[in-house]
Amino acid sequence: MNVHIRPAQPTDAAKAVPLIIDAIGDIANRLTGESEKEKVTERLRELFKRTDNRHSYLYTYIAELNDQIAGIIVLYPGEDAPILDRNLSTWLMEKGVPTPEIDAESLPGELYIDTICIDPAFRGKGIGTQLFTFTEELAKQKGYAKLALNVETQKEPAIRLYKRLGYEIVSPWTIIGEPFHHMVKHI
DSSP, X not given: OOEEEEEOOGGGHHXXXXXXXXXXXXXXXXXXXXXXXXXXXXXXXXXXXXXXXXXXXXXXXXXXXXXXXXXXXXXXXXXXXXXXXXXXXXXXXXXXXXXXXXXXXXXXXXEEEEEEEEOGGGTTSSHHHHHHHHHHHHHHHTTOSEEEEEEETXXXXXXXXXXXXXXXXXXXXXXXXXXXXXXXXXX
């Protein structure tokens, strides 16, 4: 199976955004200030095409199989998170959205995996594992010694998967009032 992983482009928005929404669920509503599915998708596509927020194409990598987008991973340096979140808050305020505080999701010194999702038609083919392997290599190239992610405390299958990949729970975390585990892999 020949999976090709490449940096995303703005033109990938139509295929990448539904995968982001699949991964983050209702958080997409808060990130866009919208509640209707079509509006959430439209606003997230807008954010994806911009360069100043956590769901920008600049922080997204695309896994392709047979010239089709099979999965995505969104990651960024932990030290960039405060400015990315501030930019998102400003964008929401400009749209007249009551802006909740955006919770920090990462720490400086970490390459943070914000979102990973495999298209349902391609699940079970090892694409997620390949995205994680790609991310480790990218982290090494960029000089990071730690990869990090957050996972909801009740998502036991995901927690088991991340532990199998070498991630350890290092601290409790709260995002939008919900409990998460902050997991780190030293590379």
